[in-house]
Amino acid sequence: MTMTFSFKLLAQDTHSQARAGLIQTPHGEIPTPVFAPVGTQATVKTLTPADLAELGANLILSNTYHLYLRPGAELIAGFGGLHGFMQWPGPILTDSGGYQVFSLSGLRKIDEDGVTFRSHLDGSEHRFTPELSIAVQEQLGADIIMAFDECPPPNDYDYNIEALARTHRWAERCLVAQRRPDQALYGIVQGGIFADLRAKSAEFLAALEFPGYGIGGLSVGETKIQMHEMLEVIHPILPRDKPRYLMGVGSPEDLFEAVARGVDQFDCVLPTRIARNGAVFTESGRLNLRNAQFAQDKNPIEAGCHCYTCRTFSRGYLRHLIIAKEILGLRLTTLHNLHFILETMRRIRQTILDGSFAQYKDDFLAAYQPVPEANRQTLS
Amino acid sequence: MTMTFSFKLLAQDTHSQARAGLIQTPHGEIPTPVFAPVGTQATVKTLTPADLAELGANLILSNTYHLYLRPGAELIAGFGGLHGFMQWPGPILTDSGGYQVFSLSGLRKIDEDGVTFRSHLDGSEHRFTPELSIAVQEQLGADIIMAFDECPPPNDYDYNIEALARTHRWAERCLVAQRRPDQALYGIVQGGIFADLRAKSAEFLAALEFPGYGIGGLSVGETKIQMHEMLEVIHPILPRDKPRYLMGVGSPEDLFEAVARGVDQFDCVLPTRIARNGAVFTESGRLNLRNAQFAQDKNPIEAGCHCYTCRTFSRGYLRHLIIAKEILGLRLTTLHNLHFILETMRRIRQTILDGSFAQYKDDFLAAYQPVPEANRQTLS
Numbered sequence: 001m002t003m004t005f006s007f008k009l010l011a012q013d014t015h016s017q018a019r020a021g022l023i024q025t026p027h028g029e030i031p032t033p034v035f036a037p038v039g040t041q042a043t044v045k046t047l048t049p050a051d052l053a054e055l056g057a058n059l060i061l062s063n064t065y066h067l068y069l070r071p072g073a074e075l076i077a078g079f080g081g082l083h084g085f086m087q088w089p090g091p092i093l094t095d096s097g098g099y100q101v102f103s104l105s106g107l108r109k110i111d112e113d114g115v116t117f118r119s120h121l122d123g124s125e126h127r128f129t130p131e132l133s134i135a136v137q138e139q140l141g142a143d144i145i146m147a148f149d150e151c152p153p154p155n156d157y158d159y160n161i162e163a164l165a166r167t168h169r170w171a172e173r174c175l176v177a178q179r180r181p182d183q184a185l186y187g188i189v190q191g192g193i194f195a196d197l198r199a200k201s202a203e204f205l206a207a208l209e210f211p212g213y214g215i216g217g218l219s220v221g222e223t224k225i226q227m228h229e230m231l232e233v234i235h236p237i238l239p240r241d242k243p244r245y246l247m248g249v250g251s252p253e254d255l256f257e258a259v260a261r262g263v264d265q266f267d268c269v270l271p272t273r274i275a276r277n278g279a280v281f282t283e284s285g286r287l288n289l290r291n292a293q294f295a296q297d298k299n300p301i302e303a304g305c306h307c308y309t310c311r312t313f314s315r316g317y318l319r320h321l322i323i324a325k326e327i328l329g330l331r332l333t334t335l336h337n338l339h340f341i342l343e344t345m346r347r348i349r350q351t352i353l354d355g356s357f358a359q360y361k362d363d364f365l366a367a368y369q370p371v372p373e374a375n376r377q378t379l380s
Numbered sequence: 381m382t383m384t385f386s387f388k389l390l391a392q393d394t395h396s397q398a399r400a401g402l403i404q405t406p407h408g409e410i411p412t413p414v415f416a417p418v419g420t421q422a423t424v425k426t427l428t429p430a431d432l433a434e435l436g437a438n439l440i441l442s443n444t445y446h447l448y449l450r451p452g453a454e455l456i457a458g459f460g461g462l463h464g465f466m467q468w469p470g471p472i473l474t475d476s477g478g479y480q481v482f483s484l485s486g487l488r489k490i491d492e493d494g495v496t497f498r499s500h501l502d503g504s505e506h507r508f509t510p511e512l513s514i515a516v517q518e519q520l521g522a523d524i525i526m527a528f529d530e531c532p533p534p535n536d537y538d539y540n541i542e543a544l545a546r547t548h549r550w551a552e553r554c555l556v557a558q559r560r561p562d563q564a565l566y567g568i569v570q571g572g573i574f575a576d577l578r579a580k581s582a583e584f585l586a587a588l589e590f591p592g593y594g595i596g597g598l599s600v601g602e603t604k605i606q607m608h609e610m611l612e613v614i615h616p617i618l619p620r621d622k623p624r625y626l627m628g629v630g631s632p633e634d635l636f637e638a639v640a641r642g643v644d645q646f647d648c649v650l651p652t653r654i655a656r657n658g659a660v661f662t663e664s665g666r667l668n669l670r671n672a673q674f675a676q677d678k679n680p681i682e683a684g685c686h687c688y689t690c691r692t693f694s695r696g697y698l699r700h701l702i703i704a705k706e707i708l709g710l711r712l713t714t715l716h717n718l719h720f721i722l723e724t725m726r727r728i729r730q731t732i733l734d735g736s737f738a739q740y741k742d743d744f745l746a747a748y749q750p751v752p753e754a755n756r757q758t759l760s
Binding site: 017039042043045046047048050070075078079085086087177264295296298312313314315317321323324326327328330332333371 | 421424425426427428429430450451455458459465466467624638675678688691692694695697700701703704706707708710711712
């Protein structure tokens with residue numbers, strides 16, 4: 001009695017391409033647009049499954065590359081997959097391992113069949129192929145799994161042509177390799193910052209009739225304008241009745257802009273990673289709680305925020321925890337940042353449903369001061 | 381309408397000196413015997429006040445030395461003291477700073493008036509006197525505060541004579557220095573491993589009529605037999621109607637033996653510190669979850685344990701978190717170990733009240749394999 005995967009489009013914004021929908025999975029529903037907190041090593045850092053449920057998380061992501069290396073996919077399969085291992089009862093998504101493997105510059109070698117790489121943990125040699133990535137993801141047992149793709153540098157046209165052809169051949173091999181009928185396998189659109197390649201990729205993958213589509217190779221160094229343009233290019237090409245997942249994107253301003261361009265699904269380490277550096281989201285922008293100005297500040301991170309951190313603690317106490325390197329500080333800032341992003345996503349969805357998304361987007365972006373684009377990577 | 385401090389003896393075991401009682405403080409009741417989790421830097425590492433309440437903690441300890449240096453007692457006073465700063469609504473105890481300052485060997489110099497020391501954080505020079513320790517503890521605002529004492533090496537008789545005389549003079553100065561009527565100031569019995577000095581100290585301090593008594597300078601390297609002997613020496617001398625607090629003691633076997641010798645109150649970093657090394661308590665002894673034998677173990681740390689960790693997670697998953705250096709691992713083992721100690725204390729108290737303590741002690745100690753005495757310090 002496995003529930004199969006489905007996606008239903010519930011509303012379409014009239015002023016933008018924003019969509020509200022509902023994904024059905026074997027482990028429950030995912031209202032979209034949705035943001036998935038990242039649990040790289042089968043744990044969203046610092047938080048329990050109970051915390052995630054209280055935050056209203058509807059989907060979490062875990063990383064195939066990391067889990068394959070440690071503790072190993074077979075071991076996790078022995079616990080009934082990721083759901084049994086980490087005791088998160090809701091929907092889970094795993095990436096293919098491709099992004100991490102291709103980030104190991106100097107430690108990996110690519111050929112037509114797959115990628116040979118060395119573990120960042122112990123230098124041991126491993127090899128991923130499309131078939132192995134799918135087999136590992138089937139052992140991990142997530143509800144949504146991803147095709148094994150190549151994530152090339154976004155600005156090199158000639159290399160992107162070559163890499164895209166390979167990514168497409170690998171997508172076909174992933175479809176052939178898939179055995180489990182209870183997991184939804186998404187294809188991944190690549191093509192760097194090149195409109196023609198992105199369009200070609202969307203067309204090719206649309207024809208393969210995946211149940212959903214990842215959009216990869218963005219938010220990797222290109223400008224925001226380029227990212228928006230790529231989303232606009234592929235929007236009319238991808239099938240309307242399938243979810244679109246912009247991988248690795250998660251700053252508040254990016255969520256609004258991508259939703260307005262038809263994206264349904266996101267994940268990003270940003271909220272949790274910057275939290276562990278003491279940076280927290282507010283409606284007017286990021287604060288860094290390490291700053292001395294907060295030492296005696298009795299206010300919560302944000303007045304009116306309903307998260308446990310803001311209901312309970314002052315900025316001054318949080319700053320003390322962070323300066324004193326106390327683990328509780330990391331946990332409380334993580335809780336706040338995820339609450340901020342998930343709550344923003346809930347409001348985005350609600351305003352798409354009630355027709356006020358354009359207004360909410362304008363209001364939010366007018367108040368929110370993003371981190372300057374040049375500093376985005378260093379500050380995160 | 382400040383509630384004043386009081387202690388009521390409710391039951392006395394007939395087979396031992398074990399006592400059950402109730403301490404009243406301005407921030408609530410403390411059923412005794414009680415174990416206080418340690419929150420050195422105004423946080424019990426990894427846990428929120430909500431977690432502590434769920435664990436049933438009735439008293440927590442915070443360290444004056446650490447808070448004096450960072451973030452500073454005046455800053456904490458500005459938040460309404462520790463209760464307001466860390467948002468723990470229940471009873472709090474602060475130590476005097478003496479133990480930490482005297483542990484800074486090479487960085488401190490003692491004279492009749494006080495101790496000059498260098499900060500372990502930045503090497504800056506500071507000076508504690510009995511008067512300053514009390515003033516700082518009044519700024520921190522705990523319900524129970526401690527006299528500023530010297531904690532000498534336990535085996536040097538001549539030095540202990542000298543140090544004890546100073547500790548007694550300082551105890552008198554602390555009483556004179558105290559301004560806040562809503563805090564209970566405990567005197568501290570010292571005297572190393574010497575029965576005559578311990579007896580003399582208990583007599584001297586009993587005459588000063590403190591509302592409670594710390595027992596310091598134990599569990600610092602002497603044998604268990606010596607510790608037990610010291611407790612037996614002072615037991616008949618200290619006033620029966622005042623709580624006795626064995627400072628820094630907290631292994632399960634020690635709790636039983638000390639309760640049987642009349643101790644009402646404990647604190648120790650042991651349960652939380654070993655948790656962060658992957659060591660967890662069970663009724664048969666400590667397990668170290670780092671061991672490879674637990675990699676595929678689907679059992680909880682202990683079957684039948686009601687803590688969130690054991691209700692939810694397998695040893696295999698916990699081992700993965702610890703090996704992968706995930707913060708959640710530290711949090712979940714901390715939760716279990718504190719639950720184990722607090723639950724053991726609750727049963728100790730209940731069995732004292734219903735007359736079955738001797739039986740419970742025998743049963744517990746028959747099943748529990750303590751860490752070998754020679755390894756205690758290295759393994760903790």
